[in-house]
Amino acid sequence: MxxxxxxxxxxxxxxxxxxxxxxxxxxxxxxxxxxxxxxxxxxxxxxxxxxxxxxxxxxxxxxxxxxxxxxxxxxxxxxxxxxxxxxxxxxxxxxxxxxxxxxxxxxxxxxxxxxxxxxxxxxxxxxxxxxxxxxxxxxxxxxxxxxxxxxxxxxxxxxxxxxxxxxxxxxxxxxxxxxxLPDREFRAGYAEVAKYGLIDRPDFFTWLERNWQAVFAGGVERVHAIAQSCQAKADMVERDEYETGDRALLNLGHTFGHALEAATGYDSARLVHGEGVAIGMALAHRFSSRLNLCSMDDTTRVEAHLRAVGLPVTLAEVPGGLPGAERLLDYIMQDKKVSRGALTFILTRGVGQSFVAKDVPSSEVLSFLQSVT
Amino acid sequence: MxxxxxxxxxxxxxxxxxxxxxxxxxxxxxxxxxxxxxxxxxxxxxxxxxxxxxxxxxxxxxxxxxxxxxxxxxxxxxxxxxxxxxxxxxxxxxxxxxxxxxxxxxxxxxxxxxxxxxxxxxxxxxxxxxxxxxxxxxxxxxxxxxxxxxxxxxxxxxxxxxxxxxxxxxxxxxxxxxxxLPDREFRAGYAEVAKYGLIDRPDFFTWLERNWQAVFAGGVERVHAIAQSCQAKADMVERDEYETGDRALLNLGHTFGHALEAATGYDSARLVHGEGVAIGMALAHRFSSRLNLCSMDDTTRVEAHLRAVGLPVTLAEVPGGLPGAERLLDYIMQDKKVSRGALTFILTRGVGQSFVAKDVPSSEVLSFLQSVT
Known part of the structure; x- marks a missing residue:
């Protein structure tokens, strides 16, 4: 067997x-x-x-x-x-x-x-x-x-x-x-692997920083990274099968990411899901830094790792350009993670310290988006 | 309130x-x-x-x-x-x-x-x-x-x-x-009320025999009959929410009934669901009698009550005629209650004593249908 x-x-x-x-x-x-x-x-x-x-x-x-x-x-x-x-x-x-x-x-x-x-x-x-x-x-x-x-x-x-x-x-x-698998698709999938480290497994993120080349090369490290990711997701699902609470942490990077996918018309030539998530995770850290929740060192560290594996981390890297901040906010508001009108975001206090933030004022999101577009 | x-x-x-x-x-x-x-x-x-x-x-x-x-x-x-x-x-x-x-x-x-x-x-x-x-x-x-x-x-x-x-x-x-509600529709719904008595509540069936006119007239008896029916169904659903076992008892009369609905092209002018169930319940009792499981007295009693309220109990009462026994068996075999090819039927040992019978030979069903068509 x-x-x-x-x-x-x-x-x-x-x-x-x-x-x-x-x-x-x-x-x-x-x-x-x-x-x-x-x-x-x-x-x-x-x-x-x-x-x-x-x-x-x-x-x-x-x-x-x-x-x-x-x-x-x-x-x-x-x-x-x-x-x-x-x-x-x-x-x-x-x-x-x-x-x-x-x-x-x-x-x-x-x-x-x-x-x-x-x-x-x-x-x-x-x-x-x-x-x-x-x-x-x-x-x-x-x-x-x-x-x-x-x-x-x-x-x-x-x-x-x-x-x-x-x-x-x-x-x-x-x-x-x-x-x-095409390189680009493997890289995009890797964004979700890194995500588990960023949510609540700082040691795994550190391991990935040291071993990502081996993960990309295949073999034992690749199996290990996938098994660790599955374990992380399993733990989350066991805690909250129907996403009434903590499971929302799995959406780290996804609120911005989905908005970018929608803004690029789901055109995979321009942006695939994992790339949107990579930019989204970078933005979630940067937004958290702007709100004084997360140190800029951590944000820089996250961006550096995603960049190292070849993933995009800024809006400017989306080919073909993006709409302005207000239109991006509209896309975010349309996302299904809006609960009764209030914006729910996954924010972070640092690598592996993300949390569910309810009632994030849309004005804060808008002014953040204006600062990065 | x-x-x-x-x-x-x-x-x-x-x-x-x-x-x-x-x-x-x-x-x-x-x-x-x-x-x-x-x-x-x-x-x-x-x-x-x-x-x-x-x-x-x-x-x-x-x-x-x-x-x-x-x-x-x-x-x-x-x-x-x-x-x-x-x-x-x-x-x-x-x-x-x-x-x-x-x-x-x-x-x-x-x-x-x-x-x-x-x-x-x-x-x-x-x-x-x-x-x-x-x-x-x-x-x-x-x-x-x-x-x-x-x-x-x-x-x-x-x-x-x-x-x-x-x-x-x-x-x-x-x-x-x-x-x-039109009379015919109320009567058809009543077939499902009677069903709960026939499944496992003989006292309720006896109550219905004595009080059905009051149930049809509305008022306290109607509310009582509906509440008793809901309670009977609730008890069954509590025991087996996803129908892996006992809940199948709720299909009493439905295997024959569904075949009749299919055979009449789901034409409500000819047969509505409850009428199919009424005939189906009468046939389920008659089939059980043929298999020496249920006394003919009980089968006669069930038919008499359904007839009294104006429901059909025989194939001959379906307007427009029906296909022969073999074609009816085909319809039964297509029904979703067929489990891995074996026929599952709800049979009965008498009023309020129905049970799930697995592996009923299709040859038995066929010869029964030939005897009643």
Whole structure:
């Protein structure tokens, strides 16, 4: 079994009857059938994937399922954020129903965040909830979106406004598939890895400052960084599964980040999610410094590390230019983390000391944005 | 407060942090605003209703909300089962998002089962779950669909195949609105009332045999019958919220009933849900008698009561004719209560002694159907 390999790690997410394992390691995909058969005996599966990932990895997964005696059907969607919409949801739902899968059967998400969010939503609503397995193939999905049960699609009103909380029965992160990930995408995913250090794990952030090159090179350090990230997210989700409190800390950098994504029309040629988060985290520290919450030394340190790995940290680095401060504030106000009109922000007192700040006056945000645009 | 009235009753559904009250009584709609304000302080609401119900009751509800200082927006859909589909779901979701409601705000379902199922689903997926309030206006919805958290829509593959479990924060059943319900619809809803007696409350069934005329006439007996039904359903839901076991007993009469609805093309001119359930319950008893599980006396007694209130109990009573036994079996096999190919039926050992029978051979069902078609 692949877990015997030196580089494989397991993280347990403890959520009572919804508890599950996250398996992380090189080459795990070839043992996927066995892992599923052990956890969901007798289940059949629908593999939801996108055409790019299908070409690279679907065959290996289907073979592994075959070996374990698991019947599977594959449903492929177009790659990209555009697939997170009602029409595609309906198509995938139809595919799962056409395969006559039942409540005890499983939907497998084989792909990045888009596939995971969409397939998870499907598994949460077909027959009022089927089983769900995450097989994330991007760094972003392995360290963030595949863990914690948030699923959803976008609407004209905003991103992820429709969805359910649907915990997977298993997350299987084959780190070997990252070897073929484009550099830019790996870097963007790394922003979320750094985020866990910045939220409440200063030692992990220090470790990343010293070892990021090895993480980017692959091997033991990469598995370690991903497992640490999953552990950090698992801890947060265990404390607050439905995001009524502390889980909001995971949005560090995301309020500014989402506004930047919206302001660039979700055009991945200009800005991808992780890059928005990198700039957002830098701004969250800088904003905290401006409010005298966080020392400028810490803000400089955070910016230096993100810069070192090649991530953007300022608004000026977004190609094609951005709207002014007031328009950016509008985008922030439209974000779903606005609670009854008051602005909720994740601010920080320093590296690894972030906190949820409610009732941040929009005037403060505006004047900060004016100072950095 | 209306609860001081002699005829008002309260049933509590105990589901830990998802617990809620069901309020039942004449004239409760006029106190709806107060009840919501007490349970969801600060919440705004979207009222989802259909054009028929809106004309009859929306004004009274909006006034009551206004009085309690609750801002509301009304989203009206076309009446009828056809509205339980993806396109209408998308429209209502859009309406709720356009009103900029947040996670702490509520969707109110004001209407029958269609409105409740659709609005509940919407409330379960917008922002990954908003608050939800049921205000059922049909007998069927008051005694069945508004309690227990099942929501959903239909697809080409079958009814209620897409949805979520979403418990309401409050069910408010104004029994006065039943005064204007067409006789046929009240009778159809009564089939579900009788069902609770047949499942496991023989004393309630005996009470209904003696008091059904008073129940149909309205007043104290009607409130009592509805409250007893809600209590019976609440007990079942408390035991098995997600239908992994006993809750399936609530499907007594529904396996045959759903097949009849499908076989008549869901044409309400020919057969409405409650009528299908009435025939289904009679058949479930007759089938149990054929299997020597239930005495023919009990089957005759059940048929006699359903007949007395004016409900159909045989296949011959479905206007327009039905397909043969084999085709009816096909419809049964397509029903979602088929678990991994084996047929699950609710059978009975007599009035109030029903049980879940797994692995019922389809050959037995077929030869039974051949004997009654």
């Amino acid at each position: 692949t877990l015997n390999q030196v580089t494989a790690q397991k993280v347990r997410v403890n959520l009572a009857e919804r508890s599950y394992d996250i398996l992380i390691g090189d080459g795990l995909l070839s043992g996927a059938g066995q892992e599923i058969a052990a956890r969901l005996p007798g289940a059949r599966v629908a593999i939801v994937t996108d055409s790019n990932v299908a070409a690279a990895h679907a065959k290996q997964l289907v073979q592994s399922l075959d070996l374990a005696g698991i019947a599977s059907t594959t449903i492929s969607i177009a790659p990209g954020e555009r697939s997170k919409r009602f029409e595609v949801l309906q198509q995938v739902v139809d595919g799962v129903l056409s395969a006559r899968l039942e409540r005890g059967d499983a939907v497998i998400a084989l792909g990045g965040g888009v596939v995971g969010d969409l397939a998870g939503f499907v598994s949460g609503i077909v027959r009022r909830g089927m089983k769900f397995v995450q097989m994330p193939t991007s760094l972003l999905a392995q360290v963030d979106s595949s863990v914690g049960g948030k699923t959803g699609i976008n609407t004209a009103h905003g991103k992820n406004l429709i969805g359910v909380f649907q915990q997977p029965a298993l997350v299987l992160a084959d780190t070997q598939v990252l070897d073929t | 209306t609860l001081n009235q002699v005829t008002a009753q309260k049933v509590r559904v105990n589901l830990a942090e998802r617990s809620y009250d069901i309020l039942i009584g004449d004239g409760l709609l006029s106190g709806a605003g107060q009840e919501i304000a007490a349970r969801l302080p600060g919440a705004r609401v979207a009222i989802v209703t259909d054009s028929n119900v809106a004309a009859a009751h929306a004004k009274q509800l909006v006034q009551s909300l206004d009085l309690a200082g609750i801002a509301s927006t009304t989203i009206s859909i076309a009446p009828g089962e056809r509205s339980k589909r993806f396109e209408v779901l998308q429209q209502v979701v859009d309406g709720v998002l356009s009103a900029r409601l947040e996670r702490g705000d509520a969707v109110i379902a004001l209407g029958g089962g269609v409105v409740g199922d659709l609005a509940g689903f919407v409330s379960g997926i917008v922002r990954r779950g908003m608050k939800f309030v049921q205000m059922p206006t049909s007998l069927l919805a008051q005694v069945d669909s508004s309690v227990g958290g099942k929501t959903g829509i239909n697809t080409a593959h079958g009814k209620n195949l897409i949805g979520v479990f979403q418990q309401p924060a409050l069910v408010l059943a104004d029994t006065q609105v039943l005064d204007t």
